Amino acid sequence: MFEGLSDRLSGILSGLTRRGALTEADVTAALREVRRALLEADVALEVVRGFTEKVREKAVGAVVVKSVTPGQMVVKIVNDELVAMLGSEAGLIDLNAPAPVAILMVGLQGSGKTTTTAKIARRLTNRDKRKVLLASLDTRRPAAMEQLAILAKQVGVDSLPIVEGQSAVQIARRAMDAARLGGFDVVMLDTAGRITLDEALMAEAAEVKAATKPHEVLLVADALTGQDAVVTARAFDERLGVTGIVLTRMDGDSRGGAALSMRAVTGKPIKLVGTGEKVDALEEFHPSRVANRILG
Ligand code: GDP
Numbered sequence: 001m002f003e004g005l006s007d008r009l010s011g012i013l014s015g016l017t018r019r020g021a022l023t024e025a026d027v028t029a030a031l032r033e034v035r036r037a038l039l040e041a042d043v044a045l046e047v048v049r050g051f052t053e054k055v056r057e058k059a060v061g062a063v064v065v066k067s068v069t070p071g072q073m074v075v076k077i078v079n080d081e082l083v084a085m086l087g088s089e090a091g092l093i094d095l096n097a098p099a100p101v102a103i104l105m106v107g108l109q110g111s112g113k114t115t116t117t118a119k120i121a122r123r124l125t126n127r128d129k130r131k132v133l134l135a136s137l138d139t140r141r142p143a144a145m146e147q148l149a150i151l152a153k154q155v156g157v158d159s160l161p162i163v164e165g166q167s168a169v170q171i172a173r174r175a176m177d178a179a180r181l182g183g184f185d186v187v188m189l190d191t192a193g194r195i196t197l198d199e200a201l202m203a204e205a206a207e208v209k210a211a212t213k214p215h216e217v218l219l220v221a222d223a224l225t226g227q228d229a230v231v232t233a234r235a236f237d238e239r240l241g242v243t244g245i246v247l248t249r250m251d252g253d254s255r256g257g258a259a260l261s262m263r264a265v266t267g268k269p270i271k272l273v274g275t276g277e278k279v280d281a282l283e284e285f286h287p288s289r290v291a292n293r294i295l296g
Contacts, residue, residue, distance in 0.1 A: 042257035109193030112248035118151035248274035
């Protein structure tokens with residue numbers, strides 16, 4: 001059973017009755033617990049290291065005010081730093097470009113990419129009153145193309161008619177042309193996912209990106225991803241220039257460590273979170289909520 005960071009720190013710092021500044025030794029003991037809490041929340045090791053160093057810099061010498069215990073003081077520093085690192089940008093999709101605005105959806109297979117594409121389309125249609133066209137570029141998996149068409153119907157948006165034998169880039173170009181002709185505001189391109197990172201996947205997505213010049217490149221990632229989160233996020237960002245991240249399965253047991261890992265290695269905002277299988281299960285990202293979840 002997980003014990004919250006506050007409890008652990010008040011335990012180890014309880015002997016610390018004097019007031020005044022936190023010493024290097026106090027902070028070192030506290031940081032051991034912080035490090036454990038972050039690793040239990042599945043934050044990637046390299047990110048944990050960077051984070052604890054930042055907290056050390058802020059905490060050593062910090063004056064413990066009368067109204068709080070040293071443990072509460074460290075928890076506050078950790079919490080503030082987590083919220084700052086998770087980012088405070090409004091998690092909104094940027095549509096500020098001439099129509100049709102292309103949004104490229106990328107991510108590993110099974111991450112929830114196709115479902116998330118439909119969720120975002122629904123939101124852009126209902127909330128932002130945009131006319132959205134969906135297109136699946138998954139030429140190797142006809143079932144994935146069908147799935148997107150079914151989801152499009154379900155959320156009441158158009159999907160590009162499926163034409164067999166076209167490459168991903170050809171489909172993407174056809175989608176942009178159809179959007180221009182049909183007066184669409186937004187084209188969402190659901191790229192093919194793979195079980196693991198592979199060069200062919202990246203090359204194909206890069207080609208689609210060059211052909212369509214998307215305004216947003218959204219990386220869809222499973223919040224349950226552990227240490228791999230950094231590898232995935234870095235690979236997609238380096239190759240495709242991710243503009244934002246959507247974390248799925250935040251309704252599950254995940255403690256949200258992947259959010260911190262991905263944000264830390266890419267510097268890109270987490271824009272939205274998926275909170276269920278249904279097409280309305282999409283929410284804005286709230287750094288403070290995730291920080292609480294990570295700290296337990
Ligand atoms: P893709 O292969 O990345 O396109 O993944 P899919 O969109 O097909 O999703 C894979 C599975 O994850 C499906 O069963 C979805 O219903 C489910 N899924 C997607 N997003 C979420 C989410 O936020 N929460 C939960 N619980 N399930 C999700």
